[in-house]
Amino acid sequence: MLISSKPIHGIAVLLVLCYGTSTQAAPDAQQRQLSASCSACHGTNGHSLGGTPVLAGLSREHFIKQMQDFKSGARPATVMNKHARAYSDDEIEKLADFFSAQTRRHEDAPK
């Protein structure tokens, strides 16, 4: 780049300078966005205040099974059957990874 006479994009240059010196690892962007989209009904980071299941701290396997059961109708619901149908297996696994990593504050909270 230093010997080129072509215009250089400034942001790209600064990113090159930054590479390797950042102290914070980049989050999984898709996982962050997908999991945050649940919070309107299930609370920030899945800490529901009540009425809807607490997603925070659910086991990975339990989360995946519930979403598959919502998809198939095996777990009847009002809204979740429709929502679950929109998510791929890969997306459900990403969500399961995220929520299972959160702290579960009350073990007897609804699942």
Next chain:
Amino acid sequence: MALNRREFLKLVAAGTGAATLGACGGAGLFGRRHARVVVVGGGFGGATAAKYLRLWDHRIEVTLIERNPKFVSCPFSNLVIGGSKTMADLTIGYSTLRSEYGINVLHANVLGVDPRKQSVTTSAGVVSYDRLIIAPGIDFLYRDGLAGLASEAAQEQVPHAWKAGAQTVILRKQLEAMPDGGVYVLSIPKAPYRCPPAPYERVCQVAFYLKTNKPTSKIIVLDANPEITSKKGLFTKVWAEMYPGMIEYKPNNAAEEVDVATRTIKTGFEKIKADVLNVVPPQKAGGVAYLAGVVNVDNRWCGVDFITYESRVQQNIHVIGDAISAPLPKSAHMANQSAKVCAGAIVALLNGYPLATRPKFANTCYSFVNAKEAMHVAGVYQYDPVKQTMVPIADSVGVSATWTDIEGGYAQAWANNIWSDALQ
């Protein structure tokens, strides 16, 4: 920004040492100081965006500018009109955003935005930004025969109650003062408007109040749209079953003229004198969007990139919530969703992280048919990289089979969780 070789070398020379180190890893690409994001509007969109910016990168300095001292929720405000909720049930302060998230909450009016200087002029001083998020909600179009509604005094006589707060109380008080046998007229504007099912929920809530308290009263619905715009089958059914003989629904009847003094409304087909006249005017993006020069669609709405919510016409200015031009309902739930996508994108941009390139989110909208029973419409939307917009996922879109008190419970749970997600 593109640099030629000479500019690049000058940048490196000027930026060695602390500046380049400071440019990395979350302090942003701004040398020693932290990145600054200003959010205008503390509603469902703005409050959520401010909180999530801090939640996901506490090094970013966030200023939230909101002219009102407290947050008042439009969702559930129809139940205040119906009499089963109070204003206190809808009202939340901003103190937790300050104390838990260190957000600088500034109660002031925005007087101007300078996209080149990257500054916002407020009634309490000038605030500079690296990124600006505008979440201004809606304002009303008072054109032609509705021009007489533009003043605050006129809106006290003929309320819209489409921004929760004083207007909600005014409408409720007018209904309380109305004699039995009186006529309540609701005028609904042509779509798109804030919250598609809300006018029809309002009809249910007014009917609920009148049925018990003033049972010979009547409701006339003058809808500019050709049919009920949301949950049509369900609303038609509940009006007929729960409130028979009370409601006259007249589609294709846009408000053309309003006489405030006599509470008379004229449409293409009707001229009706009401006891309580509730005119919801056609809508546009909230005023700050015009000050920032980001209103580029029909002179009413703001075009945005659906990965970052950055304006299509102004760099470093993002727009979220009702003000955007989008094939999405203008709902509180959507404002909260767009806020989180936007906040995540800004954190990524400021840190050089990868962006989420296929955002996906759900919307669920509840309507109460009386004090306890509710019904929903829901759908999941996905970013389409070819169309470069959000598209609904067909399999996921639908409504309740019918209204139930179980869904009423879920609606309350939704409200408690989304208020907390935005403000706590």
